[in-house]
Amino acid sequence: MTINQSGWRPTMGNSGDEVAEVEGATFTGNRALMLEEPLIFERGSVDVTGVDIEDAPKVASRLGGLERNRDIGLPGLSEPETVRHYTRLSRQNYAIDLGLFPLGSCTMKHNPRLNERVARMPGFADVHPLQPVDTVQGAFAVVDELADWLLKLTNMTSIAMSPKAGAHGELCGVLCIKSALEKRGDTERKIVLVPESAHGTNPATAAFAGFKVENIPATPEGRVDLEALKARLGPDVAGVMITNPNTCGLFERDMKAISDAVHDAGGYVYCDGANFNAIVGRVRPGDLGIDAMHINLHKTFSTPHGGGGPGSGPVVLSEALAPFAPLPFVTRQADGSLHLVEEETVGEDHPDSFGRMTAFHGQMGMFTRALTYILSHGADGLRQVAEDSVLNANYILRSLEDVLEAPFGPSGPCMHEAIFSDAGLAEGFSTLDIAKALIDEGFHPMTMYFPLVVHGAMLIEPTETESKGSLDQFIGALRSVAGRAKAGDETLKSAPHFAPRRRLDETQAARKPMLVWKDPVQAEAAE
Amino acid sequence: MRYLPLTDADRGEMLARVGAATIDDLFVDVPEHARFDGPIPNLPLHASEMAVERHMGRLSRQNLSAGDAPFFLGCGAYRHHVPASVDHIIQRGEFLTAYTPYQPEIAQGTLQMMFEFQTQVARLLGCDLANASMYDGSTACWEAITMARRVTRRAKAILSSGLHPHYVSVANTMAKFTGDVLETGLPELTAEPDTASLIDRIDDDTSCVVVQYPDILGRVSDLSELAAACHAKKALLVAVVTEPVALGALKAPGEMGADIVVGEGQALGVGLQFGGPYCGLFACSEKLVRQMPGRLTGETVDAEGKRGFVLTLSTREQHIRREKATSNICTSSVLCALAMSVHMTLLGEKGLRQLAARNHARACQTADRLAKVPGVEVVNDSFFNEFTVKLSKEARPVVRDLADKGVLAGVSLGRLWPDAEALANGLVIAVTETVTDEDIEALTSGLEEALA
Numbered sequence: 001m002t003i004n005q006s007g008w009r010p011t012m013g014n015s016g017d018e019v020a021e022v023e024g025a026t027f028t029g030n031r032a033l034m035l036e037e038p039l040i041f042e043r044g045s046v047d048v049t050g051v052d053i054e055d056a057p058k059v060a061s062r063l064g065g066l067e068r069n070r071d072i073g074l075p076g077l078s079e080p081e082t083v084r085h086y087t088r089l090s091r092q093n094y095a096i097d098l099g100l101f102p103l104g105s106c107t108m109k110h111n112p113r114l115n116e117r118v119a120r121m122p123g124f125a126d127v128h129p130l131q132p133v134d135t136v137q138g139a140f141a142v143v144d145e146l147a148d149w150l151l152k153l154t155n156m157t158s159i160a161m162s163p164k165a166g167a168h169g170e171l172c173g174v175l176c177i178k179s180a181l182e183k184r185g186d187t188e189r190k191i192v193l194v195p196e197s198a199h200g201t202n203p204a205t206a207a208f209a210g211f212k213v214e215n216i217p218a219t220p221e222g223r224v225d226l227e228a229l230k231a232r233l234g235p236d237v238a239g240v241m242i243t244n245p246n247t248c249g250l251f252e253r254d255m256k257a258i259s260d261a262v263h264d265a266g267g268y269v270y271c272d273g274a275n276f277n278a279i280v281g282r283v284r285p286g287d288l289g290i291d292a293m294h295i296n297l298h299k300t301f302s303t304p305h306g307g308g309g310p311g312s313g314p315v316v317l318s319e320a321l322a323p324f325a326p327l328p329f330v331t332r333q334a335d336g337s338l339h340l341v342e343e344e345t346v347g348e349d350h351p352d353s354f355g356r357m358t359a360f361h362g363q364m365g366m367f368t369r370a371l372t373y374i375l376s377h378g379a380d381g382l383r384q385v386a387e388d389s390v391l392n393a394n395y396i397l398r399s400l401e402d403v404l405e406a407p408f409g410p411s412g413p414c415m416h417e418a419i420f421s422d423a424g425l426a427e428g429f430s431t432l433d434i435a436k437a438l439i440d441e442g443f444h445p446m447t448m449y450f451p452l453v454v455h456g457a458m459l460i461e462p463t464e465t466e467s468k469g470s471l472d473q474f475i476g477a478l479r480s481v482a483g484r485a486k487a488g489d490e491t492l493k494s495a496p497h498f499a500p501r502r503r504l505d506e507t508q509a510a511r512k513p514m515l516v517w518k519d520p521v522q523a524e525a526a527e
Numbered sequence: 528m529r530y531l532p533l534t535d536a537d538r539g540e541m542l543a544r545v546g547a548a549t550i551d552d553l554f555v556d557v558p559e560h561a562r563f564d565g566p567i568p569n570l571p572l573h574a575s576e577m578a579v580e581r582h583m584g585r586l587s588r589q590n591l592s593a594g595d596a597p598f599f600l601g602c603g604a605y606r607h608h609v610p611a612s613v614d615h616i617i618q619r620g621e622f623l624t625a626y627t628p629y630q631p632e633i634a635q636g637t638l639q640m641m642f643e644f645q646t647q648v649a650r651l652l653g654c655d656l657a658n659a660s661m662y663d664g665s666t667a668c669w670e671a672i673t674m675a676r677r678v679t680r681r682a683k684a685i686l687s688s689g690l691h692p693h694y695v696s697v698a699n700t701m702a703k704f705t706g707d708v709l710e711t712g713l714p715e716l717t718a719e720p721d722t723a724s725l726i727d728r729i730d731d732d733t734s735c736v737v738v739q740y741p742d743i744l745g746r747v748s749d750l751s752e753l754a755a756a757c758h759a760k761k762a763l764l765v766a767v768v769t770e771p772v773a774l775g776a777l778k779a780p781g782e783m784g785a786d787i788v789v790g791e792g793q794a795l796g797v798g799l800q801f802g803g804p805y806c807g808l809f810a811c812s813e814k815l816v817r818q819m820p821g822r823l824t825g826e827t828v829d830a831e832g833k834r835g836f837v838l839t840l841s842t843r844e845q846h847i848r849r850e851k852a853t854s855n856i857c858t859s860s861v862l863c864a865l866a867m868s869v870h871m872t873l874l875g876e877k878g879l880r881q882l883a884a885r886n887h888a889r890a891c892q893t894a895d896r897l898a899k900v901p902g903v904e905v906v907n908d909s910f911f912n913e914f915t916v917k918l919s920k921e922a923r924p925v926v927r928d929l930a931d932k933g934v935l936a937g938v939s940l941g942r943l944w945p946d947a948e949a950l951a952n953g954l955v956i957a958v959t960e961t962v963t964d965e966d967i968e969a970l971t972s973g974l975e976e977a978l979a
Contacts, residue, residue: 090622
């Protein structure tokens with residue numbers, strides 16, 4: 001009997017693309033610290049539980065005759081089996097706690113554990129969003145204090161705290177713009193201009209809010225083409241969505257000129273603030289004439305990404321857009337108490353709000369983490385964050401541009417991320433091969449094939465929490481891999497060789513989607 | 528600065544390598560007018576771990592936390608006991624500090640967990656498949672309405688009056704901008720949900736009917752007839768579940784014919800957290816998968832034929848389709864999904880059924896006890912762990928008064944519908960396994976006093 005039929009088998013690279021299996025595969029597929037783990041559906045049982053629940057008192061059921069009679073099909077595991085299952089799975093993940101995670105535009109920095117401890121304080125973690133407002137004044141104080149910091153750091157008028165992620169924040173900003181246009185009766189503006197270097201969420205957001213999207217090209221040096229933008233402005237344009245610092249890792253030098261031109265043409269400026277960590281404490285977006293910008297609290301102010309979420313995306317607003325901010329929000333009363341503006345008081349306090357965009361007040365768990373991080377750094381430390389993240393990125397850029405093509409290297413210093421292209425690799429070698437080879441070197445790869453304006457893009461963001469030593473290691477590894485890719489080393493093409501899995505077949509996954517587990521016996525019977 | 532590893536000597540060496548004299552030389556692209564020099568005024572400087580913890584602790588203690596009071600609030604956020612090992616697992620750095628699994632070879636832990644989560648959720652909700660989570664229940668609900676519009680090419684959605692008013696609010700907000708037409712209404716304080724009236728209103732322009740199960744007043748009703756009525760007009764039935772523990776006792780919406788089932792997973796593993804982060808659930812039938820928003824994990828094989836998992840069907844998503852994407856959602860609540868998945872694994876079918884049975888029985892006991900209080904009338908015939916009472920006076924000030932006595936009594940309908948006089952005396956009471964006999968006594972005597 002084999003317990004783990006599809007399991008991991010330790011393999012080792014040798015010369016060429018030949019990869020030989022290590023002598024003597026094991027009975028379980030496990031070897032020393034390299035452990036395979038079946039699915040809970042393959043090992044658990046519907047009769048097993050890892051919790052002890054007190055008996056239910058005997059009462060007549062009042063479920064309206066809708067008792068669930070059929071099996072649900074949820075296997076259980078005892079507590080030790082559960083802990084072991086997830087601990088084993090965790091060991092198949094790369095994470096920032098294990099090493100450098102240079103994903104450009106994703107900002108993977110150290111996650112201080114004080115933030116986690118604070119977020120779990122019962123006064124934050126164990127309070128209900130609909131408790132009477134005077135029983136949660138401390139929670140609203142967190143919102144208020146964080147809002148104050150964000151407004152001062154951005155020099156903006158007002159802030160909407162409820163958006164639940166960066167893209168949700170974009171939606172909030174775009175809805176503010178649409179509300180402002182409607183309020184002034186300017187409903188013929190149906191176009192939102194989006195530079196081609198923008199995050200994919202920008203055009204998706206504009207479309208989701210009912211706008212049409214038109215692209216604006218980038219200049220050869222990687223910035224928005226100001227002349228092209230100006231030429232497209234007109235009475236049908238609602239506004240522009242722009243990322244600054246942009247996804248080429250560059251500061252948009254013409255940002256103020258762009259804002260002025262858009263305003264002169266009657267539109268509004270949305271700024272994607274995903275990369276705020278590059279300029280926090282050194283540049284205040286409010287000084288650049290923008291009308292709305294979301295701040296990814298999880299990026300700039302360090303909430304752990306948790307495998308892809310949750311995030312949090314408060315939106316700072318200019319005076320022009322402030323009246324349209326969503327419900328609910330917190331205001332301070334004359335007596336110092338904090339008050340929650342909801343539907344009932346909206347008429348008097350905030351008549352032009354576009355409404356509610358999520359059930360409750362936003363991502364409180366992220367607010368406590370972000371505020372903790374901000375207080376830890378202070379105004380001086382946040383500025384140092386921007387400086388060190390920019391210094392680290394430029395150090396990467398200048399240490400690698402002799403082995404990898406850096407399309408915007410000559411454009412001057414980069415901000416918090418450095419971009420390279422696949423130009424100069426040997427015939428048939430790609431960015432993907434470099435990324436997968438980095439895995440064998442013990443690093444998480446950089447962002448690949450983004451932004452689209454650079455062919456075979458490799459976008460590297462080291463962040464400010466990397467030491468010079470860890471940067472030097474990464475630079476050494478990437479120089480070596482780049483050298484092999486230029487020399488046509490075929491072993492790269494089958495990398496990774498040492499990860500828990502070899503390259504995975506994504507085409508098959510999309511062509512014949514298997515999105516839930518099916519019992520093999522039943523699945524076979526069904527076919 | 529404890530989180531910043533560079534020393535001044537490092538900075539000097541690195542600037543030399545970069546070819547810059549000072550750090551300002553790296554900010555040359557920032558025009559003069561946009562520069563900000565020196566720390567921002569009126570903001571404090573950096574602080575020690577101890578000082579920050581003390582400050583945040585002080586703010587935390589200004590709140591009355593659920594564990595410190597008899598607690599009966601629900602309406603979309605529920606207090607259940609979360610086993611200690613759930614938090615232990617989500618705090619493992621390899622889960623906590625990983626990114627979206629863009630490199631599947633070194634992200635199998637997260638990917639396998641997401642695949643398991645999708646399977647657990649699909650089974651719990653009674654659907655073919657589920658995605659890897661959304662922001663929360665309210666945004667998942669709106670995404671379901673837009674998905675129904677894409678599938679049916681119709682723009683009119685009928686929302687049950689039993690749907691959480693904040694979910695309705697979110698949908699109304701969005702519909703103002705997208706051109707969707709929503710029909711909504713106020714619930715009545717009666718034992719009967721509005722199923723008959725929903726069926727009457729379905730027509731050839733209807734994209735979907737959205738119904739909550741159990742509904743905002745805690746009532747449950749068979750959705751089969753409603754599903755059949757929707758399907759007869761080629762409309763979809765969207766069911767919203769805000770309390771997933773209920774499905775340990777109640778028939779699943781998918782089993783009764785719902786085409787899309789969305790919900791809030793918070794009750795399992797996530798905790799109250801003052802409203803967020805939560806875990807939006809999204810499940811549907813197999814034939815609708817390519818119209819589904821959000822992230823999906825699929826099974827595949829690696830170059831050696833071993834089973835592995837990858838993010839898949841991403842051609843629906845914003846990073847590929849840009850303005851043609853099914854949604855602008857670019858993430859999922861993976862860590863919350865992990866918490867929910869671990870909790871479901873610990874419970875298993877047996878534990879979930881026991882938990883649900885205990886919730887229901889305790890709620891029945893509480894309802895019976897409250898029914899004896901003068902001035903209290905229990906509205907529901909049917910319910911799971913949450914029911915509505917009609918008080919002899921306005922509920923909102925009563926809740927306020929009970930909070931002064933240290934009892935968090937429930938959610939007044941006046942908080943949810945400030946302008947609806949007919950609902951002002953309604954109070955929704957949630958009773959989970961965390962509620963003790965003493966808690967029930969405190970609530971009862973508090974209400975007796977307030978209504979005397």
